[in-house]
Amino acid sequence: MSKIDKETIKKEHKKRQDEFEEGDIDNVLEDEEAIKSKFENKGKLQRYLDDAMILFSLLKDYANGNYREVPFNVIAAIGGALLYVLSPIDLIPDFIPIIGYLDDAAVIAFCLNLIEKDLITYKVWKRDGA
Template sequence: MATDHSVGFEPADELAKDRESVRKQFWHKLKRLALKLPFAEDLLAAYYCAFDRQTPRHVQAALLGAIAYFVLPFDFVPDVLPVLGFTDDAAVLATALRMVASHINADHREAARAAIARGLKNSELKDGETGA
């Protein structure tokens, strides 16, 4: 049963429980869309923070939920719509980032910038690595 604060997010909540599925689907979608996303660096920094072993579990859960929402093939505003397609993804990510901003550190941000600079090739890291 969904609580009032999670109505509509049940699929993302379910996907977030499977870290490996989130990881695989994240990289597939990000590589396909990276040049179109104005929030790609924030999304990558959130990803690196979520999979960093030093990040507290409650922070990982919040970030994995936001990332899972990003990778879901369906959402409130379809991603195929020009300009508007990623506004809901950006809003969910922005909310998660505000909640856990103090846990996203310079290493996570640098790893995100480095991944973008590499063109996101070979960006997948083993669990717990930040890329820095």
């Protein structure tokens, strides 16, 4: 695929979000280290490492029942995006030098934009002594 446009990213993320189920939260958390390693030293994806840490924190608090003030579609958006990063089958294969992680970064950026308000609310809850 030579061009990744916003609509393509949106469709891919929506597909992953729609397929994500409650039981998939455990899968994401079990693969946390593998997913985080994709963010470390991977060009465009590296800038989202801190965001990934917050996303994992939110998933953990949701899974543990500590934070449920977020609709499941937000959890599905996060889980779908994080699993996309781990998936070897995506729009641009990760093994392609330089551009292999552009689509992963675009999916994470799209997810962050989509859930921005919920993420801010979670950060305030976490900061205020969760």
